[in-house]
Amino acid sequence: MRVLVTGAAGYIGSHASKRLLHDGHHVLALDDLSRGHQTPMDLLKQSHPDRFTFAHGRLGDRVKVKSLVDDLKIDTVMHFGALAYVGESVDRPLRYYQNNVAGAIAMLEALDCAESPIQRFIFSSSCATYGDPPDDLIPVPETCPQSPTSPYGRTKLHLEQILMDYADHRRAKGSPIALTMLRYFNVAGADSSGILGEDHDPETHLIPIAIQCALGQRDHISIFGTDYPTPDGTNIRDYVHVDDLVDAHLRAMERIEPGRTEAFNIGIGKGASVREVIEAVKRVSGSDFNVQEAPRRPGDAIALFADPSKIQSELGWSAQHTDLDEIVRSAYDWMKAHPKGYDDKN
Numbered sequence: 001m002r003v004l005v006t007g008a009a010g011y012i013g014s015h016a017s018k019r020l021l022h023d024g025h026h027v028l029a030l031d032d033l034s035r036g037h038q039t040p041m042d043l044l045k046q047s048h049p050d051r052f053t054f055a056h057g058r059l060g061d062r063v064k065v066k067s068l069v070d071d072l073k074i075d076t077v078m079h080f081g082a083l084a085y086v087g088e089s090v091d092r093p094l095r096y097y098q099n100n101v102a103g104a105i106a107m108l109e110a111l112d113c114a115e116s117p118i119q120r121f122i123f124s125s126s127c128a129t130y131g132d133p134p135d136d137l138i139p140v141p142e143t144c145p146q147s148p149t150s151p152y153g154r155t156k157l158h159l160e161q162i163l164m165d166y167a168d169h170r171r172a173k174g175s176p177i178a179l180t181m182l183r184y185f186n187v188a189g190a191d192s193s194g195i196l197g198e199d200h201d202p203e204t205h206l207i208p209i210a211i212q213c214a215l216g217q218r219d220h221i222s223i224f225g226t227d228y229p230t231p232d233g234t235n236i237r238d239y240v241h242v243d244d245l246v247d248a249h250l251r252a253m254e255r256i257e258p259g260r261t262e263a264f265n266i267g268i269g270k271g272a273s274v275r276e277v278i279e280a281v282k283r284v285s286g287s288d289f290n291v292q293e294a295p296r297r298p299g300d301a302i303a304l305f306a307d308p309s310k311i312q313s314e315l316g317w318s319a320q321h322t323d324l325d326e327i328v329r330s331a332y333d334w335m336k337a338h339p340k341g342y343d344d345k346n
């Protein structure tokens, strides 16, 4: 297939691009490099010069998107491009709505007037759309009411709804599209070849922050809340390996037929507490770094992990990496080999 990958220079988009190329597909990578990196784009171009095109540009640039999509005869979109920091979205909500919602609408308009309308659209949604689910809905099924607690989560929910309306419109026009919304839980780990990894600045995710402590790049890690009603008092989250997440995208691309709209949770179906993650990083790295206890942060859900049974039964997907130490090790190996992240930042 011929796939437009938005946000391809970011963490997950770069891994998805690599897998698409490995499987023989063509990739048009679109990224404004606001949060992504040129280096993975150069590496993918070197390895697949004939099937990989990088376009430096914004989602909202209708003229550029339409011309690229027409020139490269794109039939599928994997839409990762977004601003994705919950805290920043609280400080700058309009920027988040402008980028993640208005930017995506502009891209959809460009796609809608392409010479050959796209047939498949796969959207990176988030467990943030569920907000803080009630105890009786943990593990979280797709039928859990969506009630996000941050502007970031709301941008994801709004775009899900916009995409569903667009899919209805395409069905009514007699030109159906396959729409899949993948609600990721916490994504972690790095590509097994050691080429790609996670390099966010600032880093806000627990596993890379703990690894930065293990590598001596931070002097401590804070645990926000140690009095939650969980076995060890700390929050629980579901960590899915990035390669497994990417595999779910490939399955959705290959198996969801035009005319169908689906949402799937992507998680391993069991949670790990903040303390368990920190212990795993200490075990894997052999480093005993400083851990400090801090008050709860407002808005942090107590426990959030997926019920992934729908994607297991409908797309035959299940996580292959379910051991926390293994997931942590893959992130650790990349970060140890790239202590400053991608070379373009060194």
Ligand SMILES: NC(=O)c1ccc[n+]([C@@H]2O[C@H](COP(=O)([O-])OP(=O)(O)OC[C@H]3O[C@@H](n4cnc5c(N)ncnc54)[C@H](O)[C@@H]3O)[C@@H](O)[C@H]2O)c1
Pocket: 006, 007, 008, 009, 010, 011, 012, 013, 030, 031, 032, 033, 034, 035, 036, 037, 057, 058, 059, 060, 079, 080, 081, 082, 083, 084, 099, 103, 124, 125, 126, 127, 184, 185, 186, 187, 188, 200
């Ligand atoms: N990492 C996670 O744990 C996680 C969890 C749930 C959902 N998600 C979603 O998955 C997607 C990818 O996440 P990630 O961790 O790879 O993030 P990332 O920040 O590493 O990648 C996002 C990429 O999108 C690009 N981008 C942003 N706005 C753009 C625009 N207007 N035009 C062009 N490019 C733009 C950025 O430059 C960046 O390269 C995001 O949509 C995110 O919301 C991630």
